[in-house]
Amino acid sequence: MALAVIGEYKLRLDKYLTEMGIGSRSEVKQGIKKGFAKVNDTAVTRPEYKVNETDVVCWKGTPIHFVEYEYIMLHKPAGVISATEDTKDRTVLDLIKDAKRKDLFPVGRLDKDTEGLLLLTNDGDLAHRLLSPKHHVSKTYYAKVDGIMTEEDIRIFSEGFKVDDALTALPAKLTILNVKDDTSEIELEIYEGKFHQVKRMVHAVGKEVVYLKRLSMGSLVLDEQLKPGEYRPLTEHELEGLYAGSHQSRHI
Numbered sequence: 001m002a003l004a005v006i007g008e009y010k011l012r013l014d015k016y017l018t019e020m021g022i023g024s025r026s027e028v029k030q031g032i033k034k035g036f037a038k039v040n041d042t043a044v045t046r047p048e049y050k051v052n053e054t055d056v057v058c059w060k061g062t063p064i065h066f067v068e069y070e071y072i073m074l075h076k077p078a079g080v081i082s083a084t085e086d087t088k089d090r091t092v093l094d095l096i097k098d099a100k101r102k103d104l105f106p107v108g109r110l111d112k113d114t115e116g117l118l119l120l121t122n123d124g125d126l127a128h129r130l131l132s133p134k135h136h137v138s139k140t141y142y143a144k145v146d147g148i149m150t151e152e153d154i155r156i157f158s159e160g161f162k163v164d165d166a167l168t169a170l171p172a173k174l175t176i177l178n179v180k181d182d183t184s185e186i187e188l189e190i191y192e193g194k195f196h197q198v199k200r201m202v203h204a205v206g207k208e209v210v211y212l213k214r215l216s217m218g219s220l221v222l223d224e225q226l227k228p229g230e231y232r233p234l235t236e237h238e239l240e241g242l243y244a245g246s247h248q249s250r251h252i
């Protein structure tokens with residue numbers, strides 16, 4: 001079950017049922033005309049009938065609860081892509097078996113081989129705030145690197161630098177966790193999210209990322225109880241933190 005937010009609303013019966021995944025808009029309209037829908041125990045055969053949050057809507061006798069926004073924390077496994085659909089690869093949405101909303105999307109992208117925190121929602125407003133370059137929302141990654149990361153790399157990253165022709169990175173916080181043989185473990189906090197950003201930054205200082213996992217995005221921290229492929233609803237506290245962190249308040 002995902003955190004589901006129900007606000008005040010007044011919307012058409014056919015839209016309500018379509019958004020809750022009963023069928024296509026035309027299937028739902030036909031069903032309503034056939035008498036499949038009841039509102040507060042009374043059959044309603046007009047698709048345009050307006051329902052609000054106090055109404056009890058049933059479809060073929062089953063109550064259908066309305067969910068306006070859904071928020072899911074996924075531990076993205078390697079091998080799936082951060083998209084809503086794809087002709088050849090499995091997507092992150094294929095992993096969510098019990099979504100209430102049919103219009104979920106991933107907030108930002110992780111590479112196919114990257115693991116870790118990914119937020120799935122249908123809240124476009126929150127997604128925009130988290131992804132907008134204006135807000136500089138921080139993202140923290142853990143990486144295993146082929147090569148030895150150095151104090152000099154920490155300095156270069158902290159000042160921001162020209163990574164390649166297409167990318168000048170903002171200042172970022174590099175922490176070297178461990179160096180062994182010819183490999184390093186690092187944590188990197190960045191405040192932007194360009195394509196392959198972490199891999200490109202590490203490549204630019206002469207090393208290669210061989211494993212990458214996102215640990216946090218803004219105030220949202222990956223729940224380490226979640227194994228790759230597992231997910232859970234955000235708590236209200238986590239959601240409030242995300243809204244507060246993007247410098248906006250929102251009543252939920």
Ligand code: URA
Binds near residue numbers: 195
């Ligand atoms: N940086 C990368 O290089 N890849 C990701 O998936 C995320 C950040």
